[in-house]
Amino acid sequence: MATEQPLIQARGLVKRFGDFTAVDGIDVEVRPGEAFGFLGPNGAGKSSTMRMVGCVSPPTDGELRILGMDPRHDGPAIRARLGVCPQTDNLDPELTVRENLTTYARYFGIPRKVARERSVELLDFVQLTERANSKVEPLSGGMKRRLTIARALVNEPEIVLLDEPTTGLDPQARHLVWERLFRLKQQGVTLVLTTHYMDEAEQLCDRLVVMDGGKIVAEGSPRDLIERYSTREVVELRFPTQSQEEFAGKLSGIAERTEVLPDRILLYVDNGDAALTEVHNRALLPSSSLVRRSSLEDVFLHLTGRTLID
Known part of the structure; x- marks a missing residue:
């Protein structure tokens, strides 16, 4: 055709x-x-x-x-x-x-x-x-x-x-x-x-x-872009401090890619639950954590280093 x-x-x-x-x-x-x-x-x-x-x-x-x-x-x-x-x-x-x-x-x-x-x-x-x-x-x-x-x-x-x-x-x-x-x-x-x-x-x-x-x-x-530029899952961590940056170094090796945002840290991983378990094994205690699937916002972060809504 x-x-x-x-x-x-x-x-x-x-x-x-x-x-x-x-x-x-x-x-x-x-x-x-x-x-x-x-x-x-x-x-x-x-x-x-x-x-x-x-x-x-x-x-x-x-x-x-x-x-x-x-x-x-x-x-x-x-x-x-x-x-x-x-x-x-x-x-x-x-x-x-x-x-x-x-x-x-x-x-x-x-x-x-x-x-x-x-x-x-x-x-x-x-x-x-x-x-x-x-x-x-x-x-x-x-x-x-x-x-x-x-x-x-x-x-x-x-x-x-x-x-x-x-x-x-x-x-x-x-x-x-x-x-x-x-x-x-x-x-x-x-x-x-x-x-x-x-x-x-x-x-x-x-x-x-x-x-x-x-x-x-x-x-x-949308699905192609997520598969191409992101991982299957993302772990969102929020630590009880004004600066998330000080915790980023303690998370090295857990994720394929780490994004440090003003209010949270994003870990790009294949298995979110396993990554979160490793966070806890390192005696790191975020005030909140979330495992979710990757989205287009994660694609944009990867491509430009910032969120879509600035």
């Missing part, structure tokens, strides 16, 4: 603002029907990349093709086939929940009757049917986020761009947004998202790139 052409293809993509290089020569391919993520701390270049993909910020250098077209020349045609959920909700507070969808639909030339029908379907999809006639202002943060996602779907896009889709939401609202996005992916919609939440990337992304300083430092599925 022939491989489908990527919906998004970047080669040596660069974005500069004056002397500052926000995106520094990255290569990216996004395939039809997948959820693709840009993971990294604030300032890594994720949002600048998304703005170029969304055809609202022209590349400084390199090649970029979206849906087989060049955003430098075909911006309007590309934007007509994209759905965009920006980092900050920009809903119209003067309109009702339903009107935010039907009015936005008019920008795409969607007939009023079709727009009304789609608004009913989309409000049901994001579980906001009961708030259809409410104004936007009193909605919770999670409701506003779901409405913004619904608005991004009003033109039945082939690709949906989501910039930090759950930043600022409480855990319950985040999980509801995740569930809606997972359903979209099941329907064959291609998702491209940025996030600095490790658990979000693990939950949603088929593949992702880790960005730091405008460059891609790793690429693969």
Whole structure:
């Protein structure tokens, strides 16, 4: 079976603002029907990349093709086939929940009757049917986020761009947004998202790139990255002192790799229980200990020496 052409293809993509290089020569391919993520701390270049993909910020250098077209020349045609959920909700507070969808639909030339029908379907999809006639202002943060996602779907896009889709939401609202996005992916919609939440990337992304300083430092599925750059398990130790550093030397030889953070020490090992037993055998008494599986945060620590959220 022939491989489908990527919906998004970047080669040596660069974005500069004056002397500052926000995106520094990255290569990216996004395939039809997948959820693709840009993971990294604030300032890594994720949002600048998304703005170029969304055809609202022209590349400084390199090649970029979206849906087989060049955003430098075909911006309007590309934007007509994209759905965009920006980092900050920009809903119209003067309109009702339903009107935010039907009015936005008019920008795409969607007939009023079709727009009304789609608004009913989309409000049901994001579980906001009961708030259809409410104004936007009193909605919770999670409701506003779901409405913004619904608005991004009003033109039945082939690709949906989501910039930090759950930043600022409480855990319950985040999980509801995740569930809606997972359903979209099941329907064959291609998702491209940025996030600095490790658990979000693990939950949603088929593949992702880790960005730091405008460059891609790793690429693969969440599980592939963890297997490649980390160990099977991690032991977290907290010692009853302001400085964890003084205990690090006493732990030598236990782990394949040791990370000393301000509030804890991480031991990267294959067998967490055995490592913890060895810690106790050395008469070291942490105030708390935890054995867990490796995560994408551990991958980022390995690659950059710091946590994702700084």
